[in-house]
Amino acid sequence: MEDAILSVGIDIGTSTTSMVVSRLFVKNTASCFTVPHVAITDKEIIYRGEIYQTPQADGNRIDADAVAEILKQEYKRAGITPEMVQTGAVIITGESSRKENARLVTEKMSSLAGEFVVASAGPDLESIIAGKGAGAQQYSKERACTVANFDVGGGTSNIAVFKSGELKARGCYDIGGRLIRVSEGKITYISPRLEHIIAQTGADIQLQGTADAVQLRRITDRMADILGESVGILKETDLCRLSKSVESGDLESDGKIDHVTFSGGVADYIYHPSDNWFLHGDIGPLLADSIRCSQWVKQSGLWQPQETIRATVIGAGSYTTSVSGSTVSFSDESVFPLKNIPAYTVSEQQETDLLSGSGRDYLSSAEWFRRESGTENIIFALSHIQNPSYKEVLHLADIMMQAAEALPQKQPLLIVCKEDFAKVLGMALIRKTGRKRDIVCLDNIYAISGDYIDFGKPLMNGLVVPVVVKTLIFG
Structure with a gap:
C-alpha cells in the first residue's frame, strides 16, 4: 500500500532564500517476515516559492526573525499549515551556515519546522x-x-x-x-x-x-x-x-x-x-x-539541469524502524535520545578495505564530512560489510577507535550496520575503550549518504532502540 506525505524543503543561502513544497509517495518494500523498509517511490513538486534575498542582521549574521516571516508568508501562498506537513528539511549554506546562524534559524522556525532536518553545509x-x-x-x-x-x-x-x-x-x-x-x-x-x-x-x-x-x-x-x-x-x-x-x-x-x-x-x-x-x-x-x-x-557537452537557482533539497522523507534485542550494543543508556545526526557512508570498496585494517582515507574523509556538516558528531553507517570474521571485526574496531579519537571528548561513538554484526563490534569497542567513551552500535539499519538519524530512548529494559531515518530528497 502506497501513502502520500507532504514535505517542505527550505534553502537559506548567503544571497537567497527559497522554499519548495512536495508530495512524496512512500511504500513498505520489505516482505512480511523482515524488518520494515519504507522507500520513496515517487515525488511531485506542488509549489515553488519566490526567490528572496536572505535578510541580514549585521555582518554575516542572518536576520532569523525576517527569515521566519518570509517562510510564514510562503506557507500561506502554498495553501498549507504546519499541521499539514509531516516532514521536511532546512539546508543552510555559505556564510549562513555558521553555527550561530543555524541555531538562530532553528529557534525561530520551531513553529514551522519543529521536526525538520536542519543541516548546515560547508562549501564542499x-x-x-x-x-x-x-x-x-x-x-x-x-x-x-x-x-x-x-x-x-x-x-x-x-x-x-x-x-x-x-x-x-x-x-x-x-x-x-x-x-x-x-x-x-x-x-x-x-x-x-x-x-x-x-x-x-x-x-x-x-x-x-x-x-x-x-x-x-x-x-x-x-x-x-x-x-x-x-x-x-x-x-x-x-x-x-x-x-x-x-x-x-x-x-x-x-x-x-x-x-x-x-x-x-x-x-x-x-x-x-x-x-x-x-x-x-x-x-x-x-x-x-x-x-x-x-x-x-x-566543447564539453553543455547540459541544462532540471533546476538552476533551486538546485537543492525539496524535502525529507522519514520512516521508522526498530532494532531487535540481539542486535543492540550500547555502553550507557544515558546517551539517548539523539536527534538529527548525519550518516557518513562510503563506497563498497572503501568499506571492504576497513576489514584489513586500511582506514586512513576513511578516517580523513569522515573528519571532512563532520566539519562540512557543521555538527559535533556523525553516525558511521556500514552498509556493505557482510559476515565479517572475528579478526576482521577487530580490525574494524581498531579503525573505529581512531575515528572516536577525532570526535569531541564528550561525544559518543555512533555506528549503524546493515548486517547482523553490531553486537560483536560494539562489545569489542567497549572493551577497547575501557568505557572511557560511550558507544552505540546498532544493526539492521540501512542508511545512505544524505540521511539523518534519530535514536530514541531504549525500550523493554534496553532490548529495543527506536530509530528514525530521514532521507533528504532532491528534485
Whole structure:
C-alpha cells in the first residue's frame, strides 16, 4: 500500500532564500517476515516559492526573525499549515551556515519546522547538495557518464564531479556574480578576493569608477576559464590555485568530463541569456555570458539541469524502524535520545578495505564530512560489510577507535550496520575503550549518504532502540 506525505524543503543561502513544497509517495518494500523498509517511490513538486534575498542582521549574521516571516508568508501562498506537513528539511549554506546562524534559524522556525532536518553545509558539502539538486548525479548514473556541475552563486562556485552516479571530486572557488557590485553605472564594491584576477588581466576598474562592460568582461572571461581549469578541462594555472576558497579541500579531477552543467543564480543567465549586464546590481549576467561563450564549455557537452537557482533539497522523507534485542550494543543508556545526526557512508570498496585494517582515507574523509556538516558528531553507517570474521571485526574496531579519537571528548561513538554484526563490534569497542567513551552500535539499519538519524530512548529494559531515518530528497 502506497501513502502520500507532504514535505517542505527550505534553502537559506548567503544571497537567497527559497522554499519548495512536495508530495512524496512512500511504500513498505520489505516482505512480511523482515524488518520494515519504507522507500520513496515517487515525488511531485506542488509549489515553488519566490526567490528572496536572505535578510541580514549585521555582518554575516542572518536576520532569523525576517527569515521566519518570509517562510510564514510562503506557507500561506502554498495553501498549507504546519499541521499539514509531516516532514521536511532546512539546508543552510555559505556564510549562513555558521553555527550561530543555524541555531538562530532553528529557534525561530520551531513553529514551522519543529521536526525538520536542519543541516548546515560547508562549501564542499554544498557542492554535493547542488550537484544532486540539479540532477547531475542522477544524469551521470542513468547514462553511465561523467558530469561536472558548477553551482555559480554570488560569492563562490561550488563544483562536484560525478561518475556513473558516484562522487569523484568536489571543491569551491572564489568565482561569483556579486564579487563586483554596480549601482547607477558606478562600481560600488570590488571583493578583495578578485585582486589576483584583476592584476593579471590588467582590467582598468576602480571603486566609484564607471562600470565599463568591456573592462569587466576581461575579468569575467578569466573567471570562466578558471572554472574550466578547476576540473582539468583546461590546464591549471597559478591563478586557478589562488582562486580556490580557503575552506575548500583539493579538487582532484583528471579532466575526462562527458558533460558540464551549471546551477545557482548565475546559471539562469547561461541558459537564458540577458544583455542587461548589471540587471541585479552586480556582474552576474556578464559572468554567465562569459561562461556560455567560452570554448571549453562549448566543447564539453553543455547540459541544462532540471533546476538552476533551486538546485537543492525539496524535502525529507522519514520512516521508522526498530532494532531487535540481539542486535543492540550500547555502553550507557544515558546517551539517548539523539536527534538529527548525519550518516557518513562510503563506497563498497572503501568499506571492504576497513576489514584489513586500511582506514586512513576513511578516517580523513569522515573528519571532512563532520566539519562540512557543521555538527559535533556523525553516525558511521556500514552498509556493505557482510559476515565479517572475528579478526576482521577487530580490525574494524581498531579503525573505529581512531575515528572516536577525532570526535569531541564528550561525544559518543555512533555506528549503524546493515548486517547482523553490531553486537560483536560494539562489545569489542567497549572493551577497547575501557568505557572511557560511550558507544552505540546498532544493526539492521540501512542508511545512505544524505540521511539523518534519530535514536530514541531504549525500550523493554534496553532490548529495543527506536530509530528514525530521514532521507533528504532532491528534485
